[in-house]
Every structure is written in C-alpha cells, then in structure tokens.
Amino acid sequence: MPMPSGSLTHLQRLEAESMHIFREVAAEAENPVLLYSIGKDSAVLLELARRAFYPAPPPFPLLHVDTTWKFKAMYEMRERMARDSGMQLLVHRNPEAVARGINPFDHGSLHTDLWKTEGLKQALDLHHFDVAFGGARRDEEKSRAKERIFSFRTSQHRWEPKNQRPELWNLYNAKKVKGESIRVFPISNWTELDVWQYIHLHQIPIVPLYFAAPRPTVVRNGQLLMVDDERFALNPGESPQLRSIRFRTLGCYPLTGAVESQAQTLPEVIQEILLTTTSERQGRAIDHDQSASMEKKKQEGYF
Amino acid sequence: MQDAQYQPDNLIATDIAAYLHQHQHKSLLRLITCGSVDDGKSTLIGRLLYDSKMIFEDQLAALQADSRRIGTQGQEIDFALLVDGLAAEREQGITIDVAYRFFTTEKRKFIVADTPGHEQYTRNMVTGASTADLAIILIDARKGVLTQTRRHSYLTHLLGIRHLVLAVNKMDLVNYSQTVFDDIVADYRAFATTAGIGDFTALPISGFKGDNITSPSAQMPWYSGPPLMPLLESVEIDSTLAQAKPLRMPVQWVNRPNLDFRGFSGLISGGAVRVGDAVRVLPSGRVTTVSRIVTQEGDLPHAVAGQSVTVCFADEVDCSRGDVICAAEMPASVADQFEATIVWMTDEALMPGRAYWLKLATQTVSVRLQAPKYQININTLEHMAAPTLELNAIGVVELTTDKPIVFESYHENHALGGFILIDKMTNGTIAAGLLHFSLRRAQNVHWQALDITREARARLKNQPAAVVWFTGLSGSGKSTIANLVEKILHRMNRHTFLLDGDNVRHGLNKDLGFTDADRIENIRRVGEVARLMSDAGLIVLTAFISPFQAEREMVRRMMPEGEFMEVYVDTPLGVAEARDVKGLYKKARAGQLQNFTGVDSPYEPPSNPEIRIDTTQLSSQEAAERIVAALLK
Numbered sequence: 001m002p003m004p005s006g007s008l009t010h011l012q013r014l015e016a017e018s019m020h021i022f023r024e025v026a027a028e029a030e031n032p033v034l035l036y037s038i039g040k041d042s043a044v045l046l047e048l049a050r051r052a053f054y055p056a057p058p059p060f061p062l063l064h065v066d067t068t069w070k071f072k073a074m075y076e077m078r079e080r081m082a083r084d085s086g087m088q089l090l091v092h093r094n095p096e097a098v099a100r101g102i103n104p105f106d107h108g109s110l111h112t113d114l115w116k117t118e119g120l121k122q123a124l125d126l127h128h129f130d131v132a133f134g135g136a137r138r139d140e141e142k143s144r145a146k147e148r149i150f151s152f153r154t155s156q157h158r159w160e161p162k163n164q165r166p167e168l169w170n171l172y173n174a175k176k177v178k179g180e181s182i183r184v185f186p187i188s189n190w191t192e193l194d195v196w197q198y199i200h201l202h203q204i205p206i207v208p209l210y211f212a213a214p215r216p217t218v219v220r221n222g223q224l225l226m227v228d229d230e231r232f233a234l235n236p237g238e239s240p241q242l243r244s245i246r247f248r249t250l251g252c253y254p255l256t257g258a259v260e261s262q263a264q265t266l267p268e269v270i271q272e273i274l275l276t277t278t279s280e281r282q283g284r285a286i287d288h289d290q291s292a293s294m295e296k297k298k299q300e301g302y303f
Numbered sequence: 304m305q306d307a308q309y310q311p312d313n314l315i316a317t318d319i320a321a322y323l324h325q326h327q328h329k330s331l332l333r334l335i336t337c338g339s340v341d342d343g344k345s346t347l348i349g350r351l352l353y354d355s356k357m358i359f360e361d362q363l364a365a366l367q368a369d370s371r372r373i374g375t376q377g378q379e380i381d382f383a384l385l386v387d388g389l390a391a392e393r394e395q396g397i398t399i400d401v402a403y404r405f406f407t408t409e410k411r412k413f414i415v416a417d418t419p420g421h422e423q424y425t426r427n428m429v430t431g432a433s434t435a436d437l438a439i440i441l442i443d444a445r446k447g448v449l450t451q452t453r454r455h456s457y458l459t460h461l462l463g464i465r466h467l468v469l470a471v472n473k474m475d476l477v478n479y480s481q482t483v484f485d486d487i488v489a490d491y492r493a494f495a496t497t498a499g500i501g502d503f504t505a506l507p508i509s510g511f512k513g514d515n516i517t518s519p520s521a522q523m524p525w526y527s528g529p530p531l532m533p534l535l536e537s538v539e540i541d542s543t544l545a546q547a548k549p550l551r552m553p554v555q556w557v558n559r560p561n562l563d564f565r566g567f568s569g570l571i572s573g574g575a576v577r578v579g580d581a582v583r584v585l586p587s588g589r590v591t592t593v594s595r596i597v598t599q600e601g602d603l604p605h606a607v608a609g610q611s612v613t614v615c616f617a618d619e620v621d622c623s624r625g626d627v628i629c630a631a632e633m634p635a636s637v638a639d640q641f642e643a644t645i646v647w648m649t650d651e652a653l654m655p656g657r658a659y660w661l662k663l664a665t666q667t668v669s670v671r672l673q674a675p676k677y678q679i680n681i682n683t684l685e686h687m688a689a690p691t692l693e694l695n696a697i698g699v700v701e702l703t704t705d706k707p708i709v710f711e712s713y714h715e716n717h718a719l720g721g722f723i724l725i726d727k728m729t730n731g732t733i734a735a736g737l738l739h740f741s742l743r744r745a746q747n748v749h750w751q752a753l754d755i756t757r758e759a760r761a762r763l764k765n766q767p768a769a770v771v772w773f774t775g776l777s778g779s780g781k782s783t784i785a786n787l788v789e790k791i792l793h794r795m796n797r798h799t800f801l802l803d804g805d806n807v808r809h810g811l812n813k814d815l816g817f818t819d820a821d822r823i824e825n826i827r828r829v830g831e832v833a834r835l836m837s838d839a840g841l842i843v844l845t846a847f848i849s850p851f852q853a854e855r856e857m858v859r860r861m862m863p864e865g866e867f868m869e870v871y872v873d874t875p876l877g878v879a880e881a882r883d884v885k886g887l888y889k890k891a892r893a894g895q896l897q898n899f900t901g902v903d904s905p906y907e908p909p910s911n912p913e914i915r916i917d918t919t920q921l922s923s924q925e926a927a928e929r930i931v932a933a934l935l936k
Binding site: 007008009010011012013014015016017019020023024026027050051052053054055056057138139145146163165166167168169170171173175176177188189191193194197200201267268270271274275 | 315316319320322323326327328329330331400401402403404405407411412414417426427429430433434540542543555556558559560564566568569570597598599607609610611613624648660662663664665717718721722723725730731732735
C-alpha cells in the first residue's frame with residue numbers, strides 16, 4: 001500500500017471496506033467460514049481476509065465444496081493456498097453424489113444441485129457454521145445489483161427475500177437466532193475490473209487457466225470445452241484439438257466454456273476483457289439451464 | 304451515438320500498461336439518484352452506464368431488441384431497460400430497498416445507489432443516502448419542483464450529503480428553454496433556503512438525448528457550467544475531507560496471534576494517525592502512544608481516514624472492541640443520554656420504554672427511547688405531535704443507553720453519530736438514527752463502590768439470590784402457586800419476598816394504566832425492584848401477567864446468568880375464563896374493561912421458560928414443590 005496522499009484510490013477504499021466486513025463478522029459470529037471456490041474472486045477474497053487479520057492468520061477455516069469435477073489446476077491451487085495462508089482447509093463432497101456417481105455429462109442440473117447446493121448445506125450443517133463468506137459481486141448480473149452484503153438464511157438455508165435487513169453506513173446487523181445463518185459478501189462493491197486490477201497490483205496468485213495456453217478442446221453446444229481428464233466422454237466424431245484458450249470463470253470443467261485467446265500476461269488478459277464484448281457469465285452453463293435463474297438457485301441455497 | 308469524443312477506453316487498445324496505471328489511481332465517488340421513473344431516473348443511470356462503456360455487446364444487442372419490443376422510445380434505445388430488472392421483482396413481492404450500479408471513467412469509479420421512488424421511499428432513500436457523497440435530485444423540466452423534490456432534498460440533507468446536484472431533466476421536451484430552467488432553479492433555491500440546504504449545483508440535461516451528460520450540449524449554449532459526468536469527476540470526496548478532522552478509530556478486533564503481538568484493528572473514520580502520536584482510548588480515557596501501524600505489506604509511517612489498519616501501542620493499555628482510539632488532545636465524547644433523529648423502518652411501531660439494541664460504530668448497547676418529541680412531516684417539514692413512530696416516519700427522540708457510549712454528533716462524524724436499532728426479539732434492523740447531542744455528560748455519573756457484594760449477602764442467608772418470574776393469563780393461578788412457593792421456602796428458613804399486582808399497582812406503579820406502553824413500564828419497574836431485592840440476597844417471587852416476551856427478556860438480561868427463573872403458568876384461556884375468580888373476564892367481555900389480556904390484548908407465551916406448569920395436569924401444591932426443587936437444586 002503506497003503512502004496515501006490526499007484521496008485514497010478506489011482500490012484502497014474497496015480494500016478497506018472488505019477488511020472491515022471480515023473483522024465485523026469475526027467479532028460477532030460464533031463460527032464463520034470462508035467459502036473458497038478457487039477462482040479469481042476467491043483469490044481476492046482470501047487475500048483480503050489475510051490482510052484483515054495480519055499478522056495473525058484469519059480466525060476461520062477455508063471450505064471447498066467439491067464436485068470432483070473441477071480442473072486439475074484448481075485442485076493444485078487450492079492446496080497451495082491452504083499451505084500459504086496457514087488456514088485449515090475443509091473439503092466437503094456430498095456422500096450421496098459420490099455414491100450415485102453424479103456427473104455433469106449424465107445428470108444435467110442434478111449435478112449442480114447435489115454437489116453444490118446440497119453439498120454446501122450439508123457442510124454448513126455438519127460444522128455448525130453460522131456465517132459463510134462468499135465472493136459474489138453486485139456487478140455480476142442485473143438481479144444481483146440489489147443484493148445485501150449480509151444475506152440472511154433460515155435454518156433450512158432458504159433465502160427469504162422479504163426478510164432481509166436494510167444496510168446503513170457500514171453498520172451490519174449480525175444478530176440471529178440459533179440455526180439461522182448469514183452469507184456475507186465482502187467484495188459486493190467490486191467490479192470484475194476491480195478484481196483484475198487488484199490481482200495485478202498485488203501479484204495475487206491465480207489459477208493458470210486464466211491465461212492463454214494451448215489446451216485440448218472440443219466444441220459442444222456452441223461452447224468451447226477443455227478435455228481436462230479421461231472422464232470427458234467424447235461424442236462420436238469428436239476429437240480434442242489443441243487451441244490457445246483461456247477461461248474467464250472457473251467451475252466444473254465440463255460445464256465451463258473457454259474463449260480462444262492469445263493473452264498470456266495479466267495486462268493482456270485485462271486488455272482482452274476490456275475490449276471483449278460479452279459479459280462474464282456467458283461462460284457458465286448454469287445460466288442457460290431452462291428456468292435456472294440465479295434468483296431461484298439462491299432461494300434454494302446455492303449462493 | 305453523440306458524445307463520440309468521450310471515449311475513456313482509447314488507451315486500452317493502444318497502451319494497456321498506461322491504462323492500468325491510470326486506473327490504479329482513480330478515486331471512488333458514491334452517489335444516489337433521487338426521483339421517480341417518470342423523471343427519467345432509470346434512463347439517466349442507463350445513459351451513464353452506456354456512456355462510460357459499461358455495457359457489453361451482448362447486453363447492448365439485447366437492449367436494442369428489447370427497446371424495439373417493449374421500449375417506450377420508438378426505434379431509439381431505451382436506456383431505462385438497462386437498469387429496470389426491478390419491476391418484475393416488485394411484482395413477485397421481493398423487497399428492493401436499494402440497487403447498486405457501477406460505472407467508471409478515466410478519473411473515477413462510481414457506485415450509484417438507485418432507490419425505487421414509490422412505496423418505502425423513506426426507508427430506501429435513507430439507506431441509499433447513508434453511504435453517498437453526492438445526490439442527484441432529478442426534476443422533470445415540464446413539472447418543476449414537486450412535493451417529492453422537497454422530500455428527496457430533505458432526506459439527502461438530513462443524511463448529511465454535502466454535494467447536491469439539481470438535474471433538470473427532459474430539457475428536450477421544453478425546447479431547451481433557458482427560461483424554464485431558470486424558473487425551476489429560482490423555485491428550488493427558495494425552498495432550499497427554508498430547508499437549510501446551503502449549496503447546490505443546478506444543470507439542465509436530457510438523459511434520453513444525452514445533452515450535458517458527458518460533453519456540453521450544443522442545444523443549450525446558454526449553460527456554461529460543466530456537464531454531469533465532468534461534475535461527478537471533480538467534486539471533493541467525503542473521505543478526503545474526513546482526513547482533516549481529529550483521529551477517530553473505532554476498534555473492531557484485538558489482534559493477538561501470540562504473546563509478543565497485541566494490535567488493535569479498525570477502519571479509521573476521521574483524521575490521520577502517525578507513529579509516535581499520542582492517542583486517548585475511550586471510554587477509559589487512558590493515554591498512550593502509537594508504536595506501529597501494521598499492514599500485510601509492511602508497517603506504515605501514517606494512515607488516514609478510510610483505511611483499515613492495525614495499530615500497536617507503546618504501553619499496555621486496556622483496549623477492546625467497542626473502544627474508540629482518538630487524538631489525545633481532541634477526544635470524542637462519552638455519554639448515555641442523547642437527542643437523536645430516528646427514521647423508523649419496520650411495520651411494528653416504536654414502543655417507548657421498550658429496550659432495543661443500539662449499534663453505533665463497533666459498540667452494541669441496550670437502549671430505551673422516549674415517546675417522540677415530535678415527528679417531521681417530510682413533505683412540508685412541519686413538526687407534528689406523535690405518540691410513536693410508524694414505518695417510514697421520522698422524528699426527534701430522547702434516548703438512554705444502559706451504559707455510556709463513545710460518540711460524536713452525526714454532523715461531525717457519520718461513523719460515530721449514525722446508528723441502527725435492532726429488535727431484541729426478531730433481531731431485525733428496525734430503525735436508523737442520527738445523534739444530535741448528549742443531554743448530560745455521563746462522566747458525571749459515578750457508581751458508588753460497594754464492598755459488600757450481592758453474593759456476600761446471599762451467602763449470609765444461606766441461599767442463592769434469584770428472581771422467580773411467574774407469567775400467565777389472568778386467573779391462571781400465578782399468585783396462588785407463588786404464595787405456596789413462598790410458604791414452603793419460608794418453612795425452610797429461606798428469605799423471600801413476593802411482588803404481585805396487589806402490592807405494586809397500589810403504590811409504586813399507581814400512576815400506570817393498562818395500555819401497552821404502561822404495561823411495559825410496569826414490568827420494567829417491577830424488574831428493577833426485583834433486581835434490587837435480589838441484590839439484597841433475597842429470593843424474589845413475582846406474579847404478573849407480563850404478556851410481552853420482550854419485557855420478560857429485558858428483566859432476564861438485568862439478572863446475572865442463572866439467577867432468573869421464568870415460570871410459565873400455562874392455563875388455557877377457556878379454563879381461566881371459566882374460573883374467572885375475580886369476575887374480570889366477564890367485565891372484559893361486557894366491554895367494561897379495556898386492554899384485557901386474552902380478550903382484547905395479546906399474550907405472548909414464553910418460548911423457552913425454565914419451568915412450564917400445566918395447571919390442567921398439576922395441582923397448585925405439586926406445582927409449588929416442583930418449582931422449589933428446581934430453585935434449590
């Protein structure tokens with residue numbers, strides 16, 4: 001942080017706000033946890049948590065709700081960040097999804113539902129977490145613009161749109177009765193560009209998949225998918241081709257569309273994003289599911 | 304599009320490194336837009352997003368398609384569609400208080416708080432305005448200054464927004480007439496003067512046509528001031544101004560990873576701090592020196608308002624969450640009685656005398672409000688008498704906290720003068736408040752140091768001090784059972800006292816009736832008396848209907864953990880009414896008694912009492928024995 005003279009930069013103010021939110025939760029919650037999903041937003045979230053409590057490690061664990069279908073490079077990054085941060089890493093895989101062999105090829109939206117939505121609820125219940133930090137941002141799509149920073153969930157993890165609290169100044173009301181929980185979004189006011197700039201400014205490690213490299217790919221349903229391991233069942237006529245690609249968002253590899261790109265450095269990636277003409281969520285299949293609006297997903301407990 | 308010269312992104316393609324460097328040094332301005340859809344608010348916000356290139360091509364394509372299909376602007380782009388996602392949600396009954404939009408130019412990042420203009424406007428606007436440096440008040444040039452203009456202006460002024468921009472919109476529909484604009488500005492100036500609003504900037508725009516948004520309008524050469532965007536890029540930001548004030552840092556968190564490090568973390572809300580500065584920790588008033596300012600990127604020589612830091616002290620001074628680190632020679636104040644403006648935000652009206660949580664900066668205390676001194680009509684700014692404050696009402700109220708808090712007037716420092724109220728039962732955020740001043744200095748209150756403790760007194764009596772609180776409907780059997788409990792305890796040589804309606808309503812509380820407010824005060828006094836008596840080492844038994852859970856919880860919180868025993872004498876209304884020992888139900892049913900619990904006034908059963916007595920299953924004697932056993936176990 002350069003010595004501030006005159007007004008703070010927007011990144012300094014966003015950083016200060018996020019650190020403030022982390023500390024408020026640590027002070028008022030009984031058993032918080034950071035939902036770590038390994039993507040760039042999680043990278044910034046984790047960095048801010050570490051800054052909030054430096055020189056101590058953040059006083060809560062990391063939780064990865066795993067689907068077993070993430071990119072290999074993501075698992076590597078997960079292990080590395082847990083080591084570097086000195087935080088406990090909890091990994092939860094829904095035992096029912098494990099037993100039934102749920103996968104994105106055969107099970108469609110059941111995949112997200114069982115691994116992520118149900119898996120998250122299970123993990124929160126199992127460890128009795130009362131606050132879960134997430135990396136959602138208000139600029140991600142139109143319906144998130146009205147999201148609060150503290151989002152209340154019933155003991156069934158349901159989001160009750162009519163029962164949310166007004167947020168004034170930087171005062172957050174974290175009171176709740178036993179069983180209720182709160183999702184807290186410390187980077188609500190960051191935009192995608194802010195996230196990238198912060199990563200650039202502070203050299204925050206991110207999964208290499210964000211940078212362009214030749215990778216084996218197939219085109220399916222108009223999406224450019226990467227064949228990350230042998231579980232990728234090829235359709236007749238499909239054969240993986242090397243293309244120079246990168247990813248704008250990271251999730252389960254069979255569900256995450258890549259873009260063709262030559263951007264190998266962070267400034268090049270940012271340049272490409274700024275000149276690109278499609279908004280971020282287009283890369284994720286979840287939005288294209290029939291009626292799977294974010295709103296509905298949220299009411300069911302998926303972020 | 305016009306405004307083609309306004310292209311903040313030229314650098315992106317030509318020199319990304321230079322672009323990133325420039326954008327790392329942008330400042331942040333938060334603003335709120337006030338006005339209804341009819342004033343072109345959504346169109347203006349959509350226009351700002353569009354003109355600052357925040358619209359992606361896929362969104363633009365969708366926008367163009369939507370504009371032709373459902374837009375209101377013929378073949379032209381309907382910018383309002385960019386931000387309207389709210390209408391459908393409103394139909395689904397989803398509460399929208401504030402939507403936040405983001406855009407950026409080469410000089411600044413902007414966060415726009417967009418509040419729906421209709422119902423709930425007060426609550427929503429106050430929420431959105433609480434974080435804003437600047438407010439845009441939109442006026443439809445064809446309509447001029449309306450009631451809602453005055454309302455919006457008052458609320459932004461109340462919340463202390465220093466930059467007010469009067470945007471006279473839809474100038475294209477009045478032929479860009481200077482006379483129309485000048486008349487509206489003169490009108491507004493007259494109102495602003497009476498409302499105490501000092502300065503404002505007025506400018507004529509057309510959100511739809513793009514006039515005076517990013518560049519001077521060719522249609523209005525008579526306007527010589529800056530267009531909207533350059534104006535937004537140049538106003539002074541509050542957090543910069545706050546740096547000139549004395550140091551204030553509310554402590555959020557004590558950072559203590561090991562025995563060698565003890566730091567105090569918080570967001571600096573006023574002034575600056577340097578290593579070596581003398582600071583005073585409030586409320587204790589202890590003075591020490593800052594030895595380090597710690598961040599992950601290394602120690603800082605100084606830090607300013609708006610930064611989240613961790614400071615270390617040269618001495619071992621007590622300091623914990625809720626304390627405020629202040630400039631040693633210019634500390635904040637400490638008090639427990641205040642006058643404040645309250646904005647009520649929930650359906651259940653303000654209950655004078657009821658205890659709520661008050662959260663101010665990092666302090667959370669119990670607070671009681673008196674009946675409002677007056678309510679403010681936000682359309683006329685008149686003061687009106689009001690017994691309470693309903694949803695969306697604003698009033699001036701005196702309040703008392705249960706312990707002194709560190710504060711400043713809201714005008715001085717928003718972080719130490721702005722607070723929220725939280726309902727103790729529902730945990731909802733029910734009001735926002737702005738402290739004006741303290742009614743007396745809490746420093747003058749000194750607790751008499753008592754050497755003989757309550758524990759010592761109870762020990763002498765060979766018993767635990769306790770309050771056994773009987774609650775239940777009239778005629779449920781509270782007094783009968785409480786009497787039996789007292790007899791049993793007396794035989795066991797225990798020192799007791801029974802408080803009931805007969806010995807309290809006739810003396811201490813004879814000034815109270817049976818309205819909700821009086822019932823609350825009745826219970827508060829009984830609770831205080833019961834606590835004093837238990838301080839004396841007595842086992843206190845109380846038998847009151849005490850219908851509201853909030854007040855019973857209030858008494859519970861007065862008592863040390865484990866010394867409050869709530870006994871719910873559970874008798875169904877039908878049974879109690881059939882017994883009708885005192886003939887009261889009959890009178891109530893005949894309309895001769897008002898506010899009678901169970902008849903025309905509610906009873907809230909305890910959700911988690913220590914003991915529940917089902918009088919249809921247990922005799923009074925059995926019940927009494929069970930209670931004594933639990934008490935003395």
